[in-house]
Structures are given as C-alpha cells and as structure tokens.
C-alpha cells in the first residue's frame with residue numbers, strides 16, 4: 001500500500017462547468033453543522049449503555065438480570081411492546097413501558113412498489129418532525145397485482161425457487177437526522193434544512209420496525225431479517241456522529257445488548273466531513289464507508305456538494321483512502337449521474353485518475369446512481385449513452401464500477417421527497 005500519489009491530481013482544462021449556478025440565485029442555503037438542541041425525544045432504553053440498562057432496572061426495584069430478559073425480548077425477538085413480556089411481573093410492565101419505552105416513531109404512511117419488494121415508511125417523531133426509511137428485498141419474485149395475501153406459503157415457495165439463483169436479502173435505508181444541513185442543491189431533504197438530530201433510539205427504532213415487518217412474513221419471500229443497513233436516508237450521518245456511532249454499536253452487539261448484525265453489513269455514508277471520517281477510522285468498527293462525491297473537481301463539487309467549500313476533493317479522498325487502509329474495507333464512492341452536469345467522459349477520466357493515484361489495491365469501488373429528480377427539478381438523469389461511456393472510462397482504468405438499481409422510483413423521487421411532499425400537504429391544510 002503506497003501513500004497517495006498526487007501527480008494526477010491537477011484538474012484537466014476541458015471540464016465543462018454549468019453555465020448558471022446550480023442553486024437558483026438567492027436560494028443558496030447555508031451549511032448547518034450544529035443541530036438545534038430543542039425537541040429531543042424522551043430517553044429510551046435503546047439510548048442507554050448495557051451498564052446503564054442494568055442500573056435502570058435496579059432503580060425500578062428489579063434485579064439486574066431483568067435487563068438481560070428485557071433485552072432478549074426487545075432486541076433478540078423484536079417484541080417492542082413490554083405488555084407482552086409475560087416473564088416480567090405484570091404490575092411492572094406498565095411502569096417499565098412508561099419509564100423506558102416511550103413510542104418514538106408513529107407511522108404516517110407506507111408506500112410499496114416494485115411488486116411490494118420495496119417498502120417506504122414515513123415516520124413522525126414526537127415533535128412532528130418527519131423522517132423516512134426504505135426497505136428493499138432482493139432475490140424474491142415480486143408480488144403481482146391481484147395477489148391478495150402477500151407472504152403466503154405459495155409466495156414463499158416461489159421465492160424459494162427463485163432463491164436458488166439469488167439469495168433473499170433485505171437492505172434497509174435509514175435516516176439519521178430530521179432534515180439535513182448540508183444544502184446539496186439536487187436534494188429535497190437538503191432544501192428543507194436541518195430540523196434536528198435523531199436520537200439513537202429513533203435511529204434504531206426504524207430498524208426494529210423493519211425487522212418486525214420482515215419477521216411477520218408480510219412481504220414477498222416470506223419471513224426474513226434485515227441483512228444490510230445503509231445510512232443513506234435523510235440527513236448526514238457524520239453530522240450526528242455520536243448518536244450514529246451508538247446506533248452502530250447497538251446494531252452489532254449481540255442480544256440482549258443489541259441486534260447482533262455484522263458490521264460488514266452496515267454502510268455509513270457521508271458527503272465528506274473529513275474530521276469525522278478520520279474519527280470513524282479509529283473506531284475499530286469495520287463498517288463500509290460510502291463517500292458521496294458526485295464530482296471529481298472542486299469547481300463543480302463546490303456547487304453540487306457545498307461541504308466541498310470546506311473540505312476539498314483531495315482531502316476527502318485522502319481521508320477515505322486512509323479509512324480503507326486502516327480498516328481493510330473497500331470504500332464506496334457514490335456518484336449521482338446528472339445529465340450534462342457531472343456526467344461527461346472527461347469527469348470520469350479525472351475521477352479515475354484521482355482514485356488510481358491513491359493506489360491500485362482494490363481500495364475503492366464506484367457506485368453510479370441515476371438521478372431520481374425531485375418534482376419541479378431542472379435536472380434529470382444522464383442519458384444512457386453518457387452513463388455507459390462513464391462506466392467504460394472508469395473500467396478502462398480498472399476501477400470497479402456498478403450502476404445502482406433504482407429501486408423505489410415510483411415512490412422515491414429522491415431522498416427526502418416523501419417527507420417534503422407530506423410537509424407541503426400539512427402546510428397546505430387550513
């Protein structure tokens with residue numbers, strides 16, 4: 001593994017910049033790093049460390065071993081209603097519920113598409129903030145119109161047959177903030193600004209709800225578990241670092257302390273908060289880092305991803321490279337393909353050179369994402385021919401590249417769109 005080689009970092013002259021600023025004049029939003037402190041949710045069992053949970057039950061007059069029993073119900077079997085915990089004295093269940101298990105998420109709506117293999121939930125938090133999560137199932141036969149009972153035996157059987165070719169997997173995309181302060185002009189969430197950070201309890205509750213849905217067998221493919229978690233819903237996870245890291249630790253801790261997922265199944269994304277990437281490098285958690293780059297040159301990235309005005313392309317790539325080097329985890333470079341904005345072959349070449357300059361040891365993978373435009377957006381996805389050429393150029397430099405499947409397009413115009421349209425709806429009400 002060699003140190004980054006900067007010889008190829010000079011931007012070529014032929015890069016095309018948009019004729020007009022990307023944000024409408026007068027509409028540029030400020031970058032917001034500090035979330036308002038107001039409107040925190042009530043403390044929840046999930047927010048406590050294992051030691052604090054034991055202390056919490058002893059405060060209620062219960063022996064410490066009850067914490068383990070409760071954790072087995074809650075994290076091990078996804079029984080999130082303490083009134084069903086029959087091994088807990090009946091008179092204490094209500095006390096426990098009131099003290100440590102307040103409701104954190106209220107479902108506002110659920111939309112399904114792709115034959116019910118994509119499920120998008122919009123949640124209301126206790127203060128009215130809206131966040132969303134999307135569950136995607138792979139390797140199953142999607143339900144067809146007119147199939148009344150999802151997850152029926154017949155359906156599971158069919159899924160089993162298709163599963164001989166592809167394992168059934170479930171990926172959950174979750175939010176980490178209500179809104180976002182990173183102000184990316186192509187993103188619905190960014191345009192709404194940052195309301196507040198989500199608590200660890202609120203973050204993990206999205207996972208528990210998905211686990212309950214999957215365990216119920218109500219989706220095509222029959223009962224299952226969440227295999228992968230991606231922090232790519234609303235918000236910039238690294239701007240809510242403490243709560244996100246506590247959530248990751250809860251995800252990987254085995255029951256009764258957590259859900260017991262593999263860290264390798266967890267992806268934490270960032271637009272490039274360099275100090276937090278450096279901090280993540282030291283955590284000893286082999287999660288996948290996904291860097292939302294979206295442009296390989298500072299000139300365009302300053303506009304497309306405003307955090308770039310603070311941390312430049314070379315700085316974020318160096319931090320990502322160091323992450324890969326220390327953790328031995330391949331970094332994913334996320335690149336939204338926007339027609340005539342960032343999709344030119346010359347930018348593919350510059351991206352390839354900047355990645356190659358940091359070594360050839362398989363440290364990086366590029367994930368191209370066709371833009372799913374927000375309503376009224378002046379931008380749209382790249383032409384297929386331009387997308388193919390972008391892929392070809394990257395591959396000619398031996399950079400591994402995939403084009404992300406655009407699951408949930410019917411319901412997911414872009415991250416934050418569902419919450420944004422719900423906000424519009426609420427605002428329009430007298």
Ligand code: SF4
Pocket residue numbers: 180181182183184187188189190191233234235236271415
């Ligand atoms: S793209 Fe991500 S980081 Fe940028 S504003 Fe949207 S949610 Fe925030």
